[in-house]
Amino acid sequence: MDFDFTEEQEMLRNEMQRFCKKELTRQYVRWIDENCDFVPEELWNKIKEIGYFGVNVPEEYGGQGLGTVDAMIMNEELGTASVAVLLGIGATGLGSSVILNLGTPEQKEKYLPKLAEGELKFALGLTEPGGGTDILGAIQTKAVDEGDHWRLNGSKVFITCAHVADYITTVAITDPEAKRTKGLSVFLVPRPTEGLETRLIPKLGCHAAGCNEVVYEDVRIPKENLVGTLHNGWYELLDTLNPERIGTAMLSLGVAKAAFRDAFEYAQERHAFGGPIARFQSLQHYLADIAIEIENATNLIYKCAWLCDQGKPYHIEACMAKIVAARASEKAAIWGMEILGGWGYAMEYDMQRHFRDYKQMVFSPISDEMAKNMIMQFMGYPKSWS
Ligand SMILES: Cc1cc2nc3c(=O)[nH]c(=O)nc-3n(C[C@H](O)[C@H](O)[C@H](O)COP(=O)(O)OP(=O)(O)OC[C@H]3O[C@@H](n4cnc5c(N)ncnc54)[C@H](O)[C@@H]3O)c2cc1C
Helix, strand or coil: CCCCCCHHHHHHHHHHHHHHHHHCCHHHHHHHHHHCCCCCHHHHHHHHHCCHHHCCCCHHHCCCCCCHHHHHHHHHHHHHHCHHHHHHHHHHCHHHHHHHHHCCHHHHHHHHHHHHHCCCCEEEECCECCECCCHHHHCCCEEEECCCEEEEEEEEEEEECCCCCCEEEEEEECCCCCCHHHCEEEEEEECCCCCEEEEEECCCCCCCCCEEEEEEEEEEEEHHHEECCCCEHHHHHHHHHHHHHHHHHHHHHHHHHHHHHHHHHHHHHCEECCEEHHHCHHHHHHHHHHHHHHHHHHHHHHHHHHHHHCCCCCHHHHHHHHHHHHHHHHHHHHHHHHHHHHHHCCCCCCHHHHHHHHCHHHHCCCCHHHHHHHHHHHCCCCCCCC
């Protein structure tokens, strides 16, 4: 058994650390949080220059063809510097896994080289106003076959980065008579398109990855924009969501590491009763507990990424990693605030941002409760939620 990263992976990490130190300074990250609903264009272009967007795209389509472990190394560094920026660029790249897994050769040829260059942005439109956990029960959006095109009507909520996306990967009912799992299909809906509207939903944290209500009113979609097999979109899409869970866990780990770093530094600088507060055992225990959670989450995430790269199943571990990392970020943000005392609550320090940012990953893309339901179902228990 070998826990070491390769020399190339260490170099990748060092390169990312240098990039984040230079381009994602504390002041700039604060400014982004206060002013942006998406990653600023100049930063996007710099991330483009380092080849980030092509990491997992195969070389034949202009990418670097690297593995999930490599992508996670980059994401760990980026997410610790700014989880909102990582979420913004991660959400817009979700399209690449959908097209890689489900796309026709023509679709791969058309979209993957541009995705690899950072020239295209995608959003994933799954959740509907009726609910996200029971998505199959809530889905109402319908696509009707009108001969040379599809006509789409319905709405989605909380769709990350739909306001900047070139395509919204949209799940819709195509066979209303069939059992829901057998009557859904996936479409690439170009934006802008007549009848398609997005509206930003103001939210607590992760501001550089704005989320949106999306309304489809008689939207015409070209026939060639169906991705995957007609009516089989649900099962096909599920397969692409496991890597998303590893990515979500990495977002949480980024918040946890940033909150730990800030609390660790502050405890050494702040003095009380004649010395730094870092000497108090109760505060050291807070920090030790956060460090333990971070270590647990890190190991699980990289184990998932490794299993993914080996082509081995990791659906149970991905749900576990999502939960463990979300809890690590929660502990780090809440106890980080305790360690900073009043300054933890002040907008002048970053701890309040970590506190606002961590919460999103607790219930999105799936809630911890649902992730636990799935773990037990994967372990052979009867499905507990229907
Ligand atoms: C900021 C943000 C960004 C998002 N980005 C996207 C995106 O890009 N694309 C997209 O498609 N969706 C996105 N979502 C939606 C997200 O996936 C849903 O919010 C999530 O699935 C939860 O759904 P819900 O909010 O409707 O909560 P609900 O489904 O209404 O759940 C409410 C509560 O009930 C619990 N619950 C429900 N069913 C069960 C059960 N069977 N057992 C135990 N507990 C249960 C849940 O755990 C939760 O605590 C985003 C959401 C947010 C807030």
